[in-house]
Amino acid sequence: MFRRYLSSGVIMLMVLLLAGCGTPEPAQPVDLEAIKAQLDAGQVSEALTALEAAVKQEPENAEAHFLLGVAYFKTGAYEKARETFNRTLELDPARAAAVHHNLGALAIQLEDLDTAVAEFQASLALEPDDPDTHYQLGAAYLLQALPADENAAPLQEKLELARAEFTRALELAPGKAEVLVGMGNAYLLEGDITQATAYLEQAVAAAPEMPEALFGLGRIYALTGNVEQAREMLERCLAANPPQSWAEQAQELLQQLGD
Secondary structure (H helix, E strand, O other), rough: OOOOOOHHEEEEEEEHHHHHHHOOOOOOOOOOHHHHHHHHHOHHHHHHHHHHHHHHOOOOHHHHHHHHHHHHHHHOOOOHHHHHHHHHHHHHEEEHHHHHHHHHHHHHHOOOOOHHHHHHHHHHHOOOOOOOHHHHHHHHHHHHHHOOOOOOOOOOOHHHHHHHHHHHHHOOOOOOOOHHHHHHHHHHHHHHHHHHHHHHHHHHHOOOOOOHHHHHHHHHHHOOHHHHHHHHHHHHHHHOOOOOHHHHHHHHHHHHHHO
């Protein structure tokens, strides 16, 4: 074995050069809990910036990639979200159920319902008792039940699949408001106003400020001629800061109901 010896003069020169350049500050560890708190608080832009830096600093950190995928999803960067979730799966296959769930939600946003159904089914194969995934799968089936022709009947097979998933979700999480809304919408699509009303009233009771529950119930009250109740629900929906499309529909319904 050969050893190389540096003269004291060369060693001294290296020390001086290093001293002149300065010692770089060590990177601070990534605080994913703080970043997750930003995401939960709706500070998505700040969280996104922090997470992009985090995955550069710790490229093998599966949790950082997963949260980055969520941030991309929340900002509408769906292709980046898909790539990041798939990278999460490569880094940590144990996260497969959560990744498939999120890929399903992403597919719904892209109106790729067949892919959404397949992803939610893959998630449930790994975690069969997750109520959120049963709900999301039911929502995908419900969207598939919508006929291409608005004057045609909904696809009954898809409606039954949707109700089955909503039923299972309610067994696992009784009173879960979004599932009650889904069940109400399924019955409304089928034309069963009584059942639709019952489920949506339960949803509003469980979540009095949920825009989708308020809008759905307001629409049913309008259809059945309960003008005052319809107006109350729609005004509460608008006060709850709903998505723009719902706000526009709620305002249109209120105009139709008159003063």
